[in-house]
Amino acid sequence: xxxxxxxxxxxxxxxxxxxxxxxxxxxxxxxxxxxxxxxxxxxxxxxxxxxxxxxxxxxxxxxxxxxxxxxxxxxxxxxxxxxxxxxxxxxxxxxxxxxxxxxxxxxxxxx
Amino acid sequence: xxxxxxxxxxxxxxxxxxxxxxxxxxxxxxxxxxxxxxxxxxxxxxxxxxxxxxxxxxxxxxxxxxxxxxxxxxxxxxxxxxxxxxxxxxxxxxxxxxxxxxxxxxxxxxxxxxx
Numbered sequence: 001x002x003x004x005x006x007x008x009x010x011x012x013x014x015x016x017x018x019x020x021x022x023x024x025x026x027x028x029x030x031x032x033x034x035x036x037x038x039x040x041x042x043x044x045x046x047x048x049x050x051x052x053x054x055x056x057x058x059x060x061x062x063x064x065x066x067x068x069x070x071x072x073x074x075x076x077x078x079x080x081x082x083x084x085x086x087x088x089x090x091x092x093x094x095x096x097x098x099x100x101x102x103x104x105x106x107x108x109x110x111x
Numbered sequence: 112x113x114x115x116x117x118x119x120x121x122x123x124x125x126x127x128x129x130x131x132x133x134x135x136x137x138x139x140x141x142x143x144x145x146x147x148x149x150x151x152x153x154x155x156x157x158x159x160x161x162x163x164x165x166x167x168x169x170x171x172x173x174x175x176x177x178x179x180x181x182x183x184x185x186x187x188x189x190x191x192x193x194x195x196x197x198x199x200x201x202x203x204x205x206x207x208x209x210x211x212x213x214x215x216x217x218x219x220x221x222x223x224x225x226x
Contacts, residue, residue: 002153034214043115043201043217044154089154091215098167099215101146101154 003027004092006102014110019077021105023090026071030092030100035064035075038087038104047088048075080109114138117202117218124192125226131188132221134202142166143185144215145177146201154201160185161207189223197225 005024013019021035031052036044050057050064050073057064063076077084087106093099117134124130136143144167145157158177159167165177174190189196199222203215 036215036217041219043203043219044215045217046214049214087152091154098156098159100156103152104154 002102003030004090004100004102006088006090006105008105009103010106010108012108012110013080015082016079019075019080019084019107019109021075021077021088021090021107023073023075023102024071025073025090025092025100027092027094027100028071029094031095032093033064033066033073034091034093034099035062036089036091036101038089044089077107080107082109082111085109113218115202115204115216115218117200117221119221120219121222121224123224123226126192126194128192129188129190130192130223131186132200132202132223133184133186134218135184136202136204136216137183138204138216140204140206140216141182142205142207143179143182144203144205145185145187146203146217148199148201148220150198157200158185158187192223192225194225197223199223 034049035047037047038044066073087104089104090102115136142161144159160179163179176188179185199220202218205215206213
């Protein structure tokens, strides 16, 4: 049972435009959400997180939005840069330390 | 000075063999994990150890046995390898404060191919 879903396996955007990556979850016990970025032949690296008490967290070009009622979160990257091309994983955890990941979305930013 | 290192990075072996993947972290974290990334690209947690004690053991065949000799190491031993064990295995570590897990720091992954 996939409790964290990323329904878009890939996304392509033009450099300078906004990239929006989406994630849905089913477990209402999740209260902490994270985005990880993964380059080929490397492990995922932490990008940004948000607690369920917030609906937005911003860090430079990256902003994560959380809609608890819809069990949906999104990652906005603006402006997108070619170096942002990677696979982005959405993750969620409840207070039991069990962090669940989605299948990832491959972002390609074209120059 | 890699934070989380795992060896080997690539492993090709025959069905029925026994193999181990080693993981070490130098971040001083108190919790370590093994994740499996299967052909569908999902990252699935297998095991979690906090201060050398097993705290998460997902539905994983008992052919998989984690061993944590100390807080900085979590090795994964796999007996009687099967074709379906082919995957990329990621080691990770984190701080756990109370019952909240901080962000995970991952190793580069170990690609296991069972022929």
